[in-house]
Amino acid sequence: MSQSVYLRPARVEEALQALAVRPLNVLAGGTDFYPARVGRLVREDILDITALAPLRGITQTEEGWRIGALTTWTELINTPLPPVFHGIKLAAREVGGFQIQNAATVIGNLCNASPAADGVPPLMALSAEVELSSINARRRIALADFVTGNRRTARQADELVTAVLVPHHGSRARSTFLKLGTRRYLVISIAMVAVTLDVSPEGTIVHARVVVGACAPVARHIRTLEARLLGHPLSSNVADLATAADLSGLAPISDVRGSSEYRLDAALTLVRRALQEAGNE
Numbered sequence: 525m526s527q528s529v530y531l532r533p534a535r536v537e538e539a540l541q542a543l544a545v546r547p548l549n550v551l552a553g554g555t556d557f558y559p560a561r562v563g564r565l566v567r568e569d570i571l572d573i574t575a576l577a578p579l580r581g582i583t584q585t586e587e588g589w590r591i592g593a594l595t596t597w598t599e600l601i602n603t604p605l606p607p608v609f610h611g612i613k614l615a616a617r618e619v620g621g622f623q624i625q626n627a628a629t630v631i632g633n634l635c636n637a638s639p640a641a642d643g644v645p646p647l648m649a650l651s652a653e654v655e656l657s658s659i660n661a662r663r664r665i666a667l668a669d670f671v672t673g674n675r676r677t678a679r680q681a682d683e684l685v686t687a688v689l690v691p692h693h694g695s696r697a698r699s700t701f702l703k704l705g706t707r708r709y710l711v712i713s714i715a716m717v718a719v720t721l722d723v724s725p726e727g728t729i730v731h732a733r734v735v736v737g738a739c740a741p742v743a744r745h746i747r748t749l750e751a752r753l754l755g756h757p758l759s760s761n762v763a764d765l766a767t768a769a770d771l772s773g774l775a776p777i778s779d780v781r782g783s784s785e786y787r788l789d790a791a792l793t794l795v796r797r798a799l800q801e802a803g804n805e
């Protein structure tokens with residue numbers, strides 16, 4: 525039997541060179557990677573990225589904010605960020621417990637592409653893009669296009685996700701995140717909702733993002749509702765604009781945590797509560 529490879533380079537170029545030569549399983553915090561392999565020896569070729577110091581942390585750029593691939597949930601929570609990051613910080617506090625938040629990366633959550641990944645809806649609601657790097661190129665795609673299905677992404681085998689990029693939002697922009705599970709903490713989402721509202725100086729909604737997770741193979745924008753919210757004065761009353769018909773594009777599964785009907789009903793309640801919260805001056 526051939527020996528498997530375990531690489532832990534210290535330079536990003538070395539990591540990208542290694543990926544150009546052969547497919548490797550990328551390993552960050554390992555909190556999705558190892559639980560998926562319980563009870564069997566890990567014989568896969570691994571690229572451990574935890575020594576790539578330039579990929580750690582959150583920095584401000586001209587265009588917005590850059591969340592490096594090694595940024596953990598705890599680092600996200602502890603980084604001072606504009607109020608529009610409130611929603612993703614709420615999500616961060618609900619990813620597992622403290623031990624998980626200390627080890628797990630935000631980008632590992634996106635790359636794992638679980639339908640119940642708590643990081644996906646709030647980052648989609650922030651219009652985030654994913655930066656993919658290979659030895660010869662760097663490209664950016666919308667997070668909504670990056671996650672293509674249950675555990676599937678648009679990443680090519682020779683690419684590493686090096687950052688998630690969040691554009692600037694107006695100073696009055698606000699966001700929130702609500703998650704329903706079978707208990708308050710340490711739980712897989714039954715349904716979750718993320719909302720970001722950009723508001724004009726006069727107090728009207730100029731840009732709205734409403735994203736529902738865990739109710740389809742991938743998190744979904746609720747486009748009809750996003751359009752209906754535009755031009756409305758910011759107030760908790762905007763919650764009344766959400767209708768059951770807005771969620772007709774969702775396709776929730778029925779499983780041990782809840783039936784499809786229950787998930788849809790819960791999603792509508794969460795959408796209304798999230799709008800009420802975000803709309804509250």
Ligand SMILES: Cc1cc2nc3c(=O)[nH]c(=O)nc-3n(C[C@H](O)[C@H](O)[C@H](O)COP(=O)(O)OP(=O)(O)OC[C@H]3O[C@@H](n4cnc5c(N)ncnc54)[C@H](O)[C@@H]3O)c2cc1C
Pocket residue numbers: 549550551552553554555556557558559573593618619620621624627628629630631632633634635636640641642643679683684685686710711712
């Ligand atoms: C007890 C427990 C509780 C949890 N609770 C929650 C929860 O409440 N909500 C939730 O959403 N998740 C939860 N998770 C799942 C997990 O912790 C998160 O998804 C976490 O953010 C994954 O990050 P990681 O760094 O550990 O990823 P890893 O396990 O290292 O990697 C995950 C996947 O992403 C790939 N990957 C990682 N980084 C990159 C990169 N830079 N480029 C390309 N591919 C990459 C890996 O190859 C792998 O396929 C929980 C896990 C455990 C064990």
